[in-house]
Amino acid sequence: MTLLISFVLTMVVLVISIAIHEFSHAITADRLGDPTPRMQGRITLNPIRHLDPTGTLMIVLSSMAGFGIGWGKPVQVQPRFFRNVTPRAGMGIVAAAGPVSNIILALLGAIVVRALVGSLALPGLFAGNLSLAFLSQWIIINIVLALFNLIPVFPLDGYSIFVALLESFRQDWSLRLARLWQQQVQYGPLFLFLLLILDWQMPAISPIRWLFQGPGQWLIGVFLGG
Numbered sequence: 001m002t003l004l005i006s007f008v009l010t011m012v013v014l015v016i017s018i019a020i021h022e023f024s025h026a027i028t029a030d031r032l033g034d035p036t037p038r039m040q041g042r043i044t045l046n047p048i049r050h051l052d053p054t055g056t057l058m059i060v061l062s063s064m065a066g067f068g069i070g071w072g073k074p075v076q077v078q079p080r081f082f083r084n085v086t087p088r089a090g091m092g093i094v095a096a097a098g099p100v101s102n103i104i105l106a107l108l109g110a111i112v113v114r115a116l117v118g119s120l121a122l123p124g125l126f127a128g129n130l131s132l133a134f135l136s137q138w139i140i141i142n143i144v145l146a147l148f149n150l151i152p153v154f155p156l157d158g159y160s161i162f163v164a165l166l167e168s169f170r171q172d173w174s175l176r177l178a179r180l181w182q183q184q185v186q187y188g189p190l191f192l193f194l195l196l197i198l199d200w201q202m203p204a205i206s207p208i209r210w211l212f213q214g215p216g217q218w219l220i221g222v223f224l225g226g
Contacts, residue, residue, distance in 0.1 A: 033083035
């Protein structure tokens with residue numbers, strides 16, 4: 001597979017996957033009673049409505065580098081409009097919708113792969129035709145997006161999911177930890193940046209590297225039949 005084809009495939013998969021990820025946040029908030037995403041035109045699968053300028057630039061640059069990373073425009077949510085759930089629980093549900101959508105997309109890709117070629121190892125997929133290369137990129141990128149967004153650090157989805165889970169236990173220790181976690185929210189972007197630097201400079205002790213090489217590789221192997 002040439003570099004140009006790899007670049008195009010990575011770009012296409014990232015744009016589609018991120019758009020569906022953000023749409024999933026929006027439609028979930030809408031179903032819970034928050035009209036904000038609908039008022040802002042986010043209840044759509046049109047990627048243009050979900051792309052963030054800086055995140056899109058990162059998609060282009062990282063795709064050129066061959067690995068692919070980027071982000072979409074955050075969906076604005078107002079928890080006070082939620083019905084039948086507490087604001088915190090609703091935020092957890094909305095946050096979880098993004099990574100869940102990526103896992104579903106990866107699963108759908110795996111089903112198509114199995115239907116086309118049966119059980120093949122990852123190298124075999126990349127050595128195959130363009131459709132198989134696209135499907136393998138589709139599966140890998142969506143698994144990476146799901147796992148990365150599950151890191152419980154603000155502004156990633158994992159932050160809201162983690163806090164909602166802690167509060168759902170309704171125990172003194174979990175409520176204290178939830179409050180403590182929320183108090184550190186302003187440091188979230190800095191902490192995430194430091195995690196990325198650690199992954200770049202010292203991959204042997206990087207939690208992100210462990211996440212992708214442990215659970216990530218296992219999921220990719222399961223989905224691709226390797």
